[in-house]
Amino acid sequence: MSNAWLLYMAFAAGLLAVGIYCLLAMKNLIKLFIGIEVISKGVSLALLASGLARQNILLAQSLVITFIVVEVCLVATALAIIVNIYRHTNSLDVRKLTKLRG
Amino acid sequence: MVLQIILLGGLVLFSILAILARDLIKSAISLALASLCLGIIFFRMNAPYAGVFEISVVAGLITVLFILTIALTKAEGDVRESRAALLIFPLFFVAFLVLDILVMKGLMSKVPALAGTPEAGGLKFGEVLWKQRTFDLVGQVLVILAGVFAVLALFRKRNKDE
Numbered sequence: 001m002s003n004a005w006l007l008y009m010a011f012a013a014g015l016l017a018v019g020i021y022c023l024l025a026m027k028n029l030i031k032l033f034i035g036i037e038v039i040s041k042g043v044s045l046a047l048l049a050s051g052l053a054r055q056n057i058l059l060a061q062s063l064v065i066t067f068i069v070v071e072v073c074l075v076a077t078a079l080a081i082i083v084n085i086y087r088h089t090n091s092l093d094v095r096k097l098t099k100l101r102g
Numbered sequence: 103m104v105l106q107i108i109l110l111g112g113l114v115l116f117s118i119l120a121i122l123a124r125d126l127i128k129s130a131i132s133l134a135l136a137s138l139c140l141g142i143i144f145f146r147m148n149a150p151y152a153g154v155f156e157i158s159v160v161a162g163l164i165t166v167l168f169i170l171t172i173a174l175t176k177a178e179g180d181v182r183e184s185r186a187a188l189l190i191f192p193l194f195f196v197a198f199l200v201l202d203i204l205v206m207k208g209l210m211s212k213v214p215a216l217a218g219t220p221e222a223g224g225l226k227f228g229e230v231l232w233k234q235r236t237f238d239l240v241g242q243v244l245v246i247l248a249g250v251f252a253v254l255a256l257f258r259k260r261n262k263d264e
Contacts, residue, residue, distance in 0.1 A: 002213050004103075010206045011110040015117055017198045022121040025187035030126055030171060034133055037164070038117045041140055044156070045113075052147050058230040064144075064152040065231075066242050068159055073249030075164050079171045080256040086175040093181045 008049030015042030029082050029092045033075075040071050106146055113139040118195070122188060130168040137161035151227055 015038055022035030044064050051060020082092070089096050116136035123129045137160040144153035232239070 003210060006206045006210055006213070007107070008110075010202050011114060013202050014114050014199070017195070017202075018114065018117050018121060021191060021194055025191070026121065026183055028126070028181040028183065030168070030175070031121065031129065031183070034120050034129055034168075037133055038120065038136070041113070041117065041136060041160075044152075045140065045143070048144060048147055048149055048152060051149075057147070057149055058225060058227050059234065061149045061152045061227065062231040062235055064149070065155050066235075066238065068152075068155045069242055070245050072159055072163060073245050075167055076249050077252040077256070079167055080253045082171060083174050084256055091181065092175055 002053065005049055005053040008045060008052075012042040012046040012049065015039065015045065027094050029085065029094055032094060033078055033082065036078075037071075037075070040067070043067070106143065109139050109143050109146070112136075113143065118191075122191065124183075126172045127169065130165055130172065133168070134161045134165040137164075 019035045019037075019039030019042065022038065023032055026032055026035065044067055047064050047067065048057075048060050051057045051063070085097065086092060113136050116132045116139060120129045120132035120136060123132060137156055141153045141157035141161060144150075144156055
């Protein structure tokens, strides 16, 4: 069982790496948010894989469902903020958000 | 297990496509396909409720929200991602894969089989969700309310006298 757990963890780490690269290298606000979504997929995969390995799949499932609900709230709020930023700056470039920097 | 590995590979591949595609609509659709792969993986891991939530909420609702935002902003052309970021990604990912495989191979012999107390045989999902976890579900309701109020506050219309 622990071999299967390590396999799932390896793929979850891959997703985490892809998401972190996106957060570090991209400039488009929507792309940055897609990076956060990719990271969250890795996290839910790791949660469920750990539940499967410890034979607690029902509890892991309920945790994943909670995580998904929180994720939806996060997405709705963040996308609303992105639309408002676009209305103010007419751009989705994250570098333009630094113009108030002292 | 082979099908599971193919699905996991598809999940990572579609996630990479989602971050590298120039067109934002293609990115959103790739993300939805990645969610679909993850949902099928959940079904095969004997977690049907998580799979249903992943496919209906993440692949459905979140993709719709992304496409709606892309349609509302229409500014994908004004942000040019640097070519270096796209060129460095394959090197970064291959280096990470090598490191990942080495670490996991090293751990394979060292990590003991995960000991856990198995859930009782007759236990149902509803009992675990509503009886084992009670207070954090209240927190979950509050999170949903906070999200609703945040969206309402962000899209508030101005009064006529303002």
